[in-house]
Amino acid sequence: MITSFIILYLLLTLGVGFWASRRIKTSDDFTLAGKSLSTSFVGVTLFATWFGSSQIMGNPSRFVAEGFTAFFNLVLAPGLCLLVVGIFYARKLYRMNIVTVGDFFKLRYNKSLEVTSSILMVVSYPHWIAAQFVALAYLFNAIIGVPLDYGIFLGAVIVIIYTYIGGMWAVSYTDMIQSIMILLGLIILLTEVLQQAGGIGLFFEERRAEFYDLLPTAGIDSWSEFIALFLAFAVGPIPVQEIYQRVFSARNEKAARNGLFLGAFLMVTIPSIPLLIGLGGAQLYPELMDAGDGQEIIPAMVLMFTSTPVQILFYGAMISAILSTSSGAMLAPATVIGENLIKTYARGISDRRLLLYTRLSVVVVAAFSCYFAFSDIDIVGLVAASLALILVCLFAPFTFGLFWKKASVAGAWAAVITGGFVWFFCYLYETRIDATIYGFVLSCLAMVIGSLVSPDKKHPAWPSDQVKLTRNPPGPE
Template structure:
């Protein structure tokens, strides 16, 4: 992100205000609920009583990180109208939710699920599947959290014009996140998500309106592209289209089965509330990713001929231009970038909470110390979460370039849990040994292809891994015999 001309101490002020609001939400949540027994359900799911508005905004803040604003506009700048696919990404994530969320929610209420691994354990009664699935989800969560830590530092440093150094920014907001998360668990996270989601929506809307008023809208940008960058108006080739489709599939599945997204399914106060929040989420790709796409296209005309590195600073450059127009846009752009930082934090706190729940309940409480009371499980999860953040902070302090490959591998690995989670809801004969073998071989296939840079037909390695995974699951389940008792147990769990 570029150092903003409107940054400096005004940026420091807005960051301090956001930080204090988050801390205030954490303390208020703690004081309001301190008399309630701190069970796993209370701490990790907010008691399973999130209202429609809170559930909607915590879904929104989880799905749309500040990276959506900072990273997607430059992609639109570089690719042109072909980046319309970004809107489809988020639409398909909602489709992914609808494949399994209502059904999984009903089962979760029946059996009091806290984490996605609870479903794996209940459905398959397999230690191997539960542990492997948990480890894959933990890998994806650590990966995602590391991205957010790096983004926090870069974002705050840019917003404040370098007044707050990268490392200090990361530590400042991580400490705040740990405090309010420790105090209020899911309730604090969901309430701060609501505040952060509103700030992000307002900021993006103002940036779009200002860009149209002062820089011209899509017609101006399209006319410019027609003369100077006609390739950005063209239709991509066959291999690029295959890459599109594979990316759409992996994002649709991976985004929907993110462990912290599944926990929000469990946290809904009712199935009706869950469905209503997902219906409202179906509109958000157009007014979030859609607005960002238009901003990126407008930028082609405003700042022509930027190279890749320069284009990554596009949102900051456009905000700089708008901030110089008048006092309203000056403060609106400061608030926008504050909202972007807050949105990144809202993703980080959700990831950390789910990471802690899988560690404390699924690994420690289920296998290491099964007799531990829930209060002790939560405490273990909190401390290990802090330890994990400390390790990731060391990596994020001076992030090495080789982390790119790890980032790429995130969805490729995470989608390998999908057959167990989704197929298990609908197919009673799905065999646990086939599920474990498919998950393991699919993960190895995706990892080897990613790190060896092996690519066929422009299709992502995670999709090839998923195809191998599904083949083993389906063929293995058809070949292996399932006992009458196992099939009856599956029917009882899934209700089919």
């Protein structure tokens, strides 16, 4: 019965992709959904893109073990990131009438930095997508008995089809459906756990005092890990394409900002539910924490203590979360490839051909992701490393370039090169303080020093002057 429902759900997902494809006429329709998304669509797609398997399986075990320091970094930090983007970044960038983060680097600096930033952005995604394909494979294996290798291929094919055909429209509609599935599955499972436990108060009984500390109380090692995680989840994602793909898809800047605020709210509230479920499970069945370092506590509870309808909803929610993350992560680099790499060098390319190449880029990104998923490399380590690379190389030129008029091309190059090399050196030699902290601080410092020592002779058009270039005037909310 579970297998039948899961297959039906996957077919429904593909059906939504084919239905959404009817709205794809231009490359803007494919990459930005025609710049017509409402607040609710922007917020939900932001949430669905970031809510993946780790929020259901990884975060609860860390919360049980580490307490509210884990809650601060794993739940509050991503919400804070979207809130900061909504308050400070969204309005300026939306008014620039751009499609990608690479477009910003081209307008603010030059084409060389556009290409460099785009390449760094693209190479950061396949490892993350590979991790999602592997997670899907494990679910397919557990639910319908598909071997892992075939499961990776099956998951990739499903995401490729509806992303290739429907683009941002398909991602938006499927994200909405998948978010509803996620919320229903988690609420029903939490209700089951609360009934067995006799109330939420029992979840927190006999917890040590340190469990409630938001900040680490140990030495330099714990502070290093804490700060590195905070930078990774609250600061590192600020320049990533997947956020601005949704911001630039909004029908107006008000919908973009409010969508970010809605996404921030969803990223704090809904990921808190698995934490409560995990805490209740550890209280009721402590032996489950021994399996897979506690990462399998929620799936184990579902199989052992819930009815078939609840299992269907839960597995549907899990698959939904991973599909949403995969599709958003695949569309972002494909858009960057089309807009900032192909379009930059293929002058005079028609919009129809650009649309085709952007769609083909989805397949290329998926192929590289499958390669990493099939290999024996440490995917989790590569994901962390690739995200750190964006933080130490792109955050400083992106943020200083947006808010500081003296930010120069030389300063941007200094930030990219210094941050990257310092991070790589510290990562290679396993310094006691996390490599991302060194790379981040020195990248920002290099940005300032390089801009002051070698200022631009002629400043480019300032972002606030780009209002007149807005593609569509503000429409109704």
